[in-house]
Amino acid sequence: MSSVPAKRSSLGRKFWTQRYLMLLTLPAVLWIIVFNYIPMYGIIIAFQDYTPFHGVIHSPWIGLDNFRELFNDPTFRESLSNTLVISIVKLVFGFPAPIFLALMLNELMFKRFKRIVQSLSYLPYFVSWVLVVGLMYTLLDPETGVVSKMLVHLHVIGSDTMLMGSEKSFLTLVVFTEIWKSIGWNSIIYLAAIAGVDPQLYEAATVDGANRFRRVWHITLPALKPTIIILLILSVGGLINSNFDQLYLMQNSMTQDAANVLSVYSYKTGLVSGRFSYATAIGLFQSVVAFVLMYAANYSSRKITKESLF
C-alpha cells in the first residue's frame, strides 16, 4: 500500500495522505450528488409544458414561453420587489446585529453571566417558525396580547391597531423576529473568531495606553474581517431568497400582498395550482440571480479587500 503514492503530483499526494478524512466526507458528497445534483435535470421542465403523463423527457417543448409570461406577470414583479425589499432590510439591520452582540459579549468581565446570556440568546434559533408565528398572534392580539398592550400604553401604536393584519407593520415584524431568532446563533461564529485572537495583542495595546474602544477597533474588528467578508458574500447571494416558512406563516388575507415573495409565489403556482413548469421557471430565475449576485459580491470583495470565498 505504501509504495503506491511514491511519485504523484502534490494534489494527489495530499489527497492520498488525507484519504481517511476524504472517506469521512464521502457521505456528505454523496448526499449532495443524490439530492442536489441529480434532481437538477428537472429544471428542464421550465422550458416545457410539463404534464405528468408525458414525463420530464417527453413533455412538449415551449422554449422561453414561461419566462416571457413571467416577466409580463404583475404578481411576479410584485413578489420580486417584495423579496428584494425584505432581504435588503434584513441585511442592513440583521447582518451587523450578531457582530455587535459578539463584541458586547466579549467585553463582559463576568464569565458566568456571559455564558448564560450567550445560551439564552441562541435558544430562539431552535424554536420553529410555526411556534414563533403562533406566539406572535398571541402576543400581538390587540385585545389580549401583552406586547400589543404595552405598545399602546407607550403610545407607539393606537389601541385598535392589528399588528399582524397590517401591511405597514409587516416588514418591521418580519425583520425584528428574524433578528430575534437568529442573532445568538449567528454570533457564535464571531465569538469563535474572537477567541482565536492572540491575547498578547490586547496586552501590548493596553501597555500602549489603548482604551477598550481602541482595542475593539484596532484588534478585534480587524481579526473578524475575513469572517465578516465571507458571511457578507454569502448573504448577498441569498438576497433573492427569502425565508419561506416565516413569510408563508405570517401571510393572511390582510398581508397577502406584502408577504408574497418569490418562494411563496412559486409554491402557490406550482404545488397549489399545479402549474409545475411555471413554478420551475420562477425557481430557475431565482437560482440564476442568486448565482450572479454571489459571484458579483465575491468578485468585488476580491478586488477591494483581497478577501474572497473562491
Next chain:
Amino acid sequence: MKGTGLKVLATAALSLTLLAGCGSNSESDKTDNKPSDTGTSTDTAQTQTADGPSWKIDTSPFTFSQYFYGNWASNYLWKDQYAMKLATEKTGVKIDRKLATGNDEDYLNTMIASGDLPDTIMLDWNNPAVTKLINNGMVYSMDELMDKYAPELKKMLDPDMVKYHSIDGKLWYLPNNYETADRLTSGIPITPIRPWFIRSDIYKAIGSPKIESTDDLMTALKAAKEKFPDVNPVGVEFFDVAKNGFQGSLSMDFLIDSFSPKLLEEQVIDDQQILQYPMRNKGFIEAFRYMSELSRNGLFDPQLLIYKQEQYQEKLYGAQYAVASNFMNNIYADFNPKIESTIGADKKYEVIGGLKANGQDPRYPASRLMGWQGFFITKAAKNPERIIRWAEYAWSDEGQMDFRYGKEGETYDLVDGIPTFKPEVRDMMLKDNGGWYAKYGFQASTLMWRSGKLWDSAAARDFQADQPEQFAAAKLLEKYNYDKYSLGMDNLEPDGSSPEGVINAKVKDLWNKTIPKLILSKNDADFDSIYNDFVTQMDQVGAEKVEKVMYQRHLADLEKKGVK
C-alpha cells in the same frame, strides 16, 4: 498494513450505514404482498362457479395501498379495529391507508407530478386533480375493470349516478355518499348552512327578544354588548377565499342566503351566456356591508379576519362570543358538551332561526350530496382485479352493513327491521367517540357510504333520539331549504392549470384581500369605492372569460343531471 485495511473498511462501513437508514422501508412493504396474490388466486378461481359475488372467488390475504385525501382522518387508518377485521375475514383484503403528512393539495400534486401513485386513491370527486388523473391516463376506468372482473358490481350501481359521474362516457371512480332523490325528505334533516347561535345566558339577560331579521340581530347584539362588555359580540369562522369559496368564511352563507335568497338563479345570465361571479350580485355584497356595519358598531372583532380556524375554535370552546357560528353538528356534539362540562350549562349555544332581510325570507340551497369522494384505482395497482372485486363487496348490502353496523347479534340487533347498535356500542359511540373509532372502526373501514333505505332510516331515528336539540334546530331551519339540484350549479370553477383557471385564481386572490377592506371600511361611501375598485380590477384580469367558461360548465352540469 492489516491495521490500515481494517480502518478503511470501518470508515467505509460507517459512512454507508449513515446513508442506509433512509430509503429501504417502502420497497419491503411492496414486495410483502406479492407471493400471496399471484400463487393462490388462479387455483381457487377455477373451483368456484362464475355466478355469486365475485369477491368470494379469491379470499387469500391481500393488501392494497390507499391515499385518503384529508389529513384529519386518523380515525380511518386500519389498525385491526372490529370493522376492519370483519372485512378482512370475509374478503382477505387489508387496506394500507395513508394520509398526507402536511397539506393535502401539496401531497397530491407532488404524487401526480412524480407519477408515484398508491394502488388506490380516495379523492373528492370535484377536486381539480381528478381531471389530471384521468387525462394523464393514471387511473383505470371502472367500466373496463367491472366488465372484466366484477360484472355484478356494474348491475348494482344506480344508473342516475353512473350518468352523472361518467366523463367521456366512462365511469372513472366510484363516488361514495351519492344520495338519491328521496334524500331531501328522508334520512337526517339537511342543514346546508353554518347557522348562527346565541349564548343562552346572554340571550336571557337581554330579555329573550325575537330574532327574526337581520335588524333584530343587530339590536340584540348591541344589547348584549351593553350588558356584557367583556364578551365578543360576534364570532365567525376563518376567512380564506381559496379554501372556503367566494363567501370567504363559511359562516357568511347564513347572511348571504338572507340578503340574496335567489343568488344562484341570479348568477345565470342566459342571454349573455355567462355565469356571473357572486361578487357581482347586489344582495351578496349587502351581506358584507352588514358585516361592515357590525364592525363600525364595535360588534365584530377585526382579528377574526386574520384568525386561523384553531384560534377561533379555542375562543368558542371558552364561550367567548355572544353570537357565534359553526358547523351545526360541531356545536351540538362538540362545543356545547365541552362548554357544559367546563364553564357551565347556562353558557351553551342555542340556534338562531332563519333571518329575514329587507322583508324577505331566506332561502337555503339544500342539495342531496352528489357524492363526496371518488374511489380511484390507479395504473400503479399491481392487482386491479382483486381491488375491483373488493369494491363489489364494499358496495353490496352485506358490505354496507359490515361497514356501518358489524355483525348481527354481536354489535347490533334488528329492532322493527331497523339495525340498532347494542347498548354498549352505542354508549361508547356517544360518550367516547374517539375510543369508539379505535375499538370498532365503524364508518371507517371501506368508506364506501351508499344510500340505502335500511341504514338511512336507522340514521334518522338515531339522530332524533341521540340529539333532540340538534334535531329541533335542524327542523327549525329546514323550512327555508330548497332543492338546488336542478339549477346546475355544481362543479363550476375551471381547472386550475387552464388559462381561465389562472384568471380565476387571481380573482380569488383579489377578492380575498378585498373582504377585510370592505368589512373594515369606515362608512358606506368608503365601502362602495373599495367595492368598485375591486370590480374594475377583476375585470382587468379577465373575469369575464371565466364567467363564460362557468356558464358552459353550468350547461354541462344540467345535461349530466338530465335537466335540460
